Amino acid sequence: SLSNPEGFGEANFLAADNTGNLLRVDSTTYALTPEFHTSQSTFMNGLASNTDLGIVYWGSGQTVYYYDSLTGTEGVFANLTGQLNGNIESAGAGYLNGFYYFGVEDGNGTAGLYRIQIGPTGIAPTGGPQQLAADQPETGLDTLYPNNQPDYGDLVVTANGLGQPVIFGSTLNRATGESDVWSFNATTS
Numbered sequence: 001s002l003s004n005p006e007g008f009g010e011a012n013f014l015a016a017d018n019t020g021n022l023l024r025v026d027s028t029t030y031a032l033t034p035e036f037h038t039s040q041s042t043f044m045n046g047l048a049s050n051t052d053l054g055i056v057y058w059g060s061g062q063t064v065y066y067y068d069s070l071t072g073t074e075g076v077f078a079n080l081t082g083q084l085n086g087n088i089e090s091a092g093a094g095y096l097n098g099f100y101y102f103g104v105e106d107g108n109g110t111a112g113l114y115r116i117q118i119g120p121t122g123i124a125p126t127g128g129p130q131q132l133a134a135d136q137p138e139t140g141l142d143t144l145y146p147n148n149q150p151d152y153g154d155l156v157v158t159a160n161g162l163g164q165p166v167i168f169g170s171t172l173n174r175a176t177g178e179s180d181v182w183s184f185n186a187t188t189s
Contacts, residue, residue, distance in 0.1 A: 016044035016058060022067065038074055040065045046093035046102045053122035057100050059088025064100065064116070066123050078116060078125045085112045085134055094157030096165050100125075101132075101157040101186070103169065113155075113167060113184060132167075132186050153179065157186075164188065 014035065015023045020042040024033045038044065046059035054070045057077055062084050066077040077100075084104050091103030091111075098118050105111040112134040117126045153170035160166045164187040171180050 014047065014049065014056060016047050018043060020044060022056065035069075036067060036072070036074070038065065038067065040074055040076065043089060046088040046091055048093040048095040048100055048102070050095045050100075050118065050122055052098075055122040057093065057095070059091075059093065059102060061087050061089065062104075064088070064102070068123065073123075075123060077123060078129075080116075080129055083129055084114065085131075092153070092155035092169065094155060094167070096157045096159060099165070101155075101165065101167060103155055111171075113186075115165075115186065133184060133189065160185070 015025050015032075017023065020038045020040075022035045022038070022044065024035045025031075026033070041058075041060035041063070043060045044058040044065075046057070046064070048057045049055075050057065054068065056067045056069065058065055062080045062082070064077040064080065065074065067074045086104035086106040088102055088104055090105050093100060093102035095101070095118075099115045100118055101113070101115045103111065103113050113132040114129045115132060116129045119126045153172065155167055155169035157165055157167045164185055167184045167186060169182055169184070171182070172178075
C-alpha cells in the first residue's frame with residue numbers, strides 16, 4: 001500500500017488486487033474505491049508511488065509498468081527480461097528520490113534487491129537496473145540474507161538522517177520457518 005500518493009486525494013492508500021485493479025483505500029472508513037484497471041498485466045506487485053509526478057509503478061514477471069494518475073495513461077516503464085535474477089511477483093518495492101527500488105525472487109532461494117533510475121517524465125528509466133544485493137545459493141553468492149532461503153514479505157524504502165536510501169524488509173526464512181525483519185543501506189552496504 002502507498003500512503004497519500006499525489007493525485008489520489010488525502011487520507012488514502014492504494015492497494016492492488018490479483019486481477020489488475022488498483023484500489024483507493026480510505027484510511028478513515030477503509031472503503032475500497034476502484035481507481036483503475038490495468039490492461040498491461042493481471043498481477044500487480046512491487047507497488048510504489050512516485051509522489052513527485054503522481055505516477056504508480058508495479059511489477060509483473062520481469063517487467064515494470066506505470067500508471068499516471070494525472071493523465072490516466074498506463075504503459076510499460078521497463079522490460080527487464082534477462083537483467084534480473086528473479087521475478088517481481090513476490091517482492092515489494094518503494095520509490096525514493098527518483099529511483100524505483102524493488103526486490104525479486106525465483107522461489108528457489110534466489111533473491112535480489114535492485115533499483116532503477118526514473119527519467120524526468122516518470123514513464124521511462126534513464127538506464128538499466130542496478131543490483132544492490134543478491135542471494136544466489138547455487139553460485140555461493142549470499143550477501144542479502146546470509147544462511148537463509150528467503151521468501152519476501154514486503155519492503156519499504158526511506159532516507160536515513162544522512163539522506164541515504166535505507167530499505168526495510170521482511171522475509172520468511174524457508175530454512176527455519178521464522179520471519180525475519182531486516183534493513184539494508186543502499187549506499188553503504
